[in-house]
Amino acid sequence: xxxxxxxxxxxCEHFIAGPLCTMILGDMxxxxxxxxxxxxxxxxxxxxxxxxxxxxxxxxxxxSKRDITIDTGTPEGIEILxxxxxxxxxxxxxxxxxxxEKMGLSYQxxxxxxxxxxxxxxxxxxxxxxxxxxxxxxxxxQGESGFMDITGFPEGPPTRAGFALSDNVAGLYAVQGILLxxxxxxxxxxxxxxxIALIDSLVSFLTYQAGNYFASGESxxxxxxxxxxxxxxxxxxxxxGYFILAxxxxxxxxxxxxxVLKLPELTKDPRFLTMADRNVNQPQLKAxxxxxxxxxxxxxxxxxxxxxxxxxGRIRTVGTVLEDENLKARGMVVEKQHPTxxxxxLLGNPVNLSDTPxxxxxxxxxxxxxxxxxxKELGYNDEEIKELKAKGxx
Amino acid sequence: xxxxxxxxxxxCEHFIAGPLCTMILGDMxxxxxxxxxxxxxxxxxxxxxxxxxxxxxxxxxxxSKRDITIDTGTPEGIEILxxxxxxxxxxxxxxxxxxxEKMGLSYQxxxxxxxxxxxxxxxxxxxxxxxxxxxxxxxxxQGESGFMDITGFPEGPPTRAGFALSDNVAGLYAVQGILLxxxxxxxxxxxxxxxIALIDSLVSFLTYQAGNYFASGESxxxxxxxxxxxxxxxxxxxxxGYFILAxxxxxxxxxxxxxVLKLPELTKDPRFLTMADRNVNQPQLKAxxxxxxxxxxxxxxxxxxxxxxxxxGRIRTVGTVLEDENLKARGMVVEKQHPTxxxxxLLGNPVNLSDTPxxxxxxxxxxxxxxxxxxKELGYNDEEIKELKAKGxx
Numbered sequence: 001x002x003x004x005x006x007x008x009x010x011x012c013e014h015f016i017a018g019p020l021c022t023m024i025l026g027d028m029x030x031x032x033x034x035x036x037x038x039x040x041x042x043x044x045x046x047x048x049x050x051x052x053x054x055x056x057x058x059x060x061x062x063x064s065k066r067d068i069t070i071d072t073g074t075p076e077g078i079e080i081l082x083x084x085x086x087x088x089x090x091x092x093x094x095x096x097x098x099x100x101e102k103m104g105l106s107y108q109x110x111x112x113x114x115x116x117x118x119x120x121x122x123x124x125x126x127x128x129x130x131x132x133x134x135x136x137x138x139x140x141x142q143g144e145s146g147f148m149d150i151t152g153f154p155e156g157p158p159t160r161a162g163f164a165l166s167d168n169v170a171g172l173y174a175v176q177g178i179l180l181x182x183x184x185x186x187x188x189x190x191x192x193x194x195x196i197a198l199i200d201s202l203v204s205f206l207t208y209q210a211g212n213y214f215a216s217g218e219s220x221x222x223x224x225x226x227x228x229x230x231x232x233x234x235x236x237x238x239x240x241g242y243f244i245l246a247x248x249x250x251x252x253x254x255x256x257x258x259x260v261l262k263l264p265e266l267t268k269d270p271r272f273l274t275m276a277d278r279n280v281n282q283p284q285l286k287a288x289x290x291x292x293x294x295x296x297x298x299x300x301x302x303x304x305x306x307x308x309x310x311x312x313g314r315i316r317t318v319g320t321v322l323e324d325e326n327l328k329a330r331g332m333v334v335e336k337q338h339p340t341x342x343x344x345x346l347l348g349n350p351v352n353l354s355d356t357p358x359x360x361x362x363x364x365x366x367x368x369x370x371x372x373x374x375x376k377e378l379g380y381n382d383e384e385i386k387e388l389k390a391k392g393x394x
Numbered sequence: 395x396x397x398x399x400x401x402x403x404x405x406c407e408h409f410i411a412g413p414l415c416t417m418i419l420g421d422m423x424x425x426x427x428x429x430x431x432x433x434x435x436x437x438x439x440x441x442x443x444x445x446x447x448x449x450x451x452x453x454x455x456x457x458s459k460r461d462i463t464i465d466t467g468t469p470e471g472i473e474i475l476x477x478x479x480x481x482x483x484x485x486x487x488x489x490x491x492x493x494x495e496k497m498g499l500s501y502q503x504x505x506x507x508x509x510x511x512x513x514x515x516x517x518x519x520x521x522x523x524x525x526x527x528x529x530x531x532x533x534x535x536q537g538e539s540g541f542m543d544i545t546g547f548p549e550g551p552p553t554r555a556g557f558a559l560s561d562n563v564a565g566l567y568a569v570q571g572i573l574l575x576x577x578x579x580x581x582x583x584x585x586x587x588x589x590i591a592l593i594d595s596l597v598s599f600l601t602y603q604a605g606n607y608f609a610s611g612e613s614x615x616x617x618x619x620x621x622x623x624x625x626x627x628x629x630x631x632x633x634x635g636y637f638i639l640a641x642x643x644x645x646x647x648x649x650x651x652x653x654v655l656k657l658p659e660l661t662k663d664p665r666f667l668t669m670a671d672r673n674v675n676q677p678q679l680k681a682x683x684x685x686x687x688x689x690x691x692x693x694x695x696x697x698x699x700x701x702x703x704x705x706x707g708r709i710r711t712v713g714t715v716l717e718d719e720n721l722k723a724r725g726m727v728v729e730k731q732h733p734t735x736x737x738x739x740l741l742g743n744p745v746n747l748s749d750t751p752x753x754x755x756x757x758x759x760x761x762x763x764x765x766x767x768x769x770k771e772l773g774y775n776d777e778e779i780k781e782l783k784a785k786g787x788x
Contacts, residue, residue: 003574049609060605140707150556162544179573180397192749200744211454215443219713313534319613350594355586
């Protein structure tokens with residue numbers, strides 16, 4: 001048994017935030033039907049690299065779904081989509097604000113014929129926002145949310161995360177909203193509209209940085225790889241690279257000085273007595289520690305730090321991480337047979353449920369791979385399907 | 395009505411991942427009881443800044459909860475905690491692996507007396523991992539997950555996100571797991587164990603960067619603020635700062651050249667014809683565009699780009715973002731009266747549910763603010779409570 005067995009999801013989606021959300025719902029047992037235009041969504045062609053004709057980009061967000069092509073620019077296409085929505089529990093859409101309305105598929109309209117429907121919209125700034133008409137690309141939101149201004153080095157430029165951070169976070173909040181609405185429906189019998197904005201989602205991650213601003217009135221700045229209120233807690237250079245050392249408590253700090261750095265006098269230095277002292281005098285402390293750390297390799301430091309029980313870590317490449325035995329043991333790298341690409345690897349699902357676990361049900365679909373199957377489930381016969389295909393509607 | 399009305403959550407937690415998770419559950423209607431040691435959890439003292447004696451850091455993760463102090467180093471303390479757990483639907487813990495076991499509160503032990511309990515553990519590497527005994531601080535995980543190696547500039551060092559990214563992501567996956575387990579319990583009648591690892595959580599965000607590695611066998615590198623397969627889609631310097639320009643489609647690219655840059659010849663330049671061409675020749679294209687962009691201010695460029703319908707954005711400071719009228723209209727900045735700090739501002743909840751919305755129920759609690767109230771709910775009388783206090787157990 002999977003947690004979302006019996007839940008049907010219609011996915012009017014493209015790029016990342018919608019697809020990530022519905023992929024997770026699919027992993028957890030929902031029957032997800034992805035609706036694509038007959039030419040396929042843009043992200044099928046975002047590459048290289050490609051595998052079996054599909055962009056790795058598309059493969060990353062679309063397993064555990066079935067796929068139907070529909071030309072929603074035609075009345076017949078809209079008719080099919082309405083039939084799908086009529087039988088669904090959840091609709092997810094991450095089109096620009098106004099696109100669903102133009103198709104006659106606003107929440108008001110579809111809830112009239114499916115009042116139990118949970119309708120989740122994901123957009124850049126939100127459906128009731130004064131900025132609702134602005135497009136919502138992740139790179140914009142990384143800048144507009146404040147994230148880039150606090151990421152990177154004081155002497156360098158604002159810095160973007162190396163993946164679509166706001167899309168990812170919004171996708172997770174969308175899942176959360178849908179699960180909450182499904183639970184609420186058990187009691188009320190009604191569906192509802194969920195309105196997720198990329199900007200709200202990423203702003204919510206400012207957490208203590210926002211709290212610091214609210215408390216002090218001072219906007220936080222880029223601090224490189226250090227922490228504003230924990231020291232030493234940052235990246236240090238070694239002889240052959242970098243490593244992270246995170247001495248987050250007084251006990252760890254003292255153990256670090258005595259057992260690893262062999263500089264017990266540091267613990268008595270008035271500049272470094274308490275965490276507050278170390279926060280203020282971080283540049284001096286960093287210089288003292290780094291003078292030592294550049295003399296040994298990362299491997300040597302990790303060994304010393306681990307032996308002393310000091311939290312530490314490596315800067316690993318994506319390739320190293322994904323070949324890691326620990327992650328494989330955790331099911332975070334999964335192999336799946338794909339119709340054209342053969343055996344492909346996918347990231348696993350990080351939510352481990354002991355009694356009703358999810359799984360990757362299906363490989364990412366080919367364009368329109370399940371069009372016929374889904375149309376038949378809606379009651380169309382072979383003749384009608386042939387005609388819809390001939391007209392280019394599916 | 396709120397989605398989690400009637401759900402009782404016991405929070406054995408500190409720092410971020412656990413507190414963020416239970417704060418969200420509290421916003422959505424759950425009765426969250428946070429268990430703190432009599433001296434308070436470390437994050438109450440992580441500062442400055444402080445407000446009314448509380449660290450802004452603590453205030454950021456702990457609204458919508460009640461608070462009880464328990465010395466879990468005593469048999470009487472464990473007894474109180476067991477009573478709390480006995481009456482709970484959910485237990486969240488983000489202690490080091492083994493700490494709950496030492497208290498006799500492993501999943502096996504507590505499910506024996508509360509088989510409907512949903513028990514969510516959050517740790518650095520996961521409870522069944524070969525690395526389970528390693529501590530799990532966010533800064534380590536940002537390095538170990540591959541995130542830092544793909545964030546920053548090719549000529550610069552690996553770069554940490556300006557907040558506790560892996561903690562935040564793990565907190566959201568924990569919420570997700572708990573909601574899924576609550577739904578499953580409706581059918582099975584049983585609780586279950588949820589095992590969330592910071593490393594799995596942040597690795598899941600590698601998405602297309604992992605997909606690119608799986609497809610090509612080549613580990614992605616830091617690309618600064620550009621996108622690997624969309625160009626131009628990055629930050630440009632202006633006369634007085636920076637801005638983001640995200641021309642994610644062929645149509646937008648052509649409009650950018652004609653209407654904004656006034657360089658129609660670029661669309662015919664063989665180096666920049668298709669997205670794939672622009673991806674390969676990104677450095678040349680960036681140089682051409684930036685030669686223009688440094689001649690005007692960010693305000694001027696944003697106006698020109700918006701007029702032409704080209705997605706664009708500013709690099710905003712955290713302070714600017716949090717004073718933004720749009721975010722306030724979205725309920726993302728909320729005022730709440732705090733017992734010692736007076737009126738404080740908090741980030742709102744980004745999950746907007748039209749029919750059963752969440753809300754910030756309670757301000758972040760003072761240490762042990764609800765100890766008596768909660769003990770009385772467990773059946774302790776005034777005499778007993780007085781004795782527990784005298785002994786320093788609560």
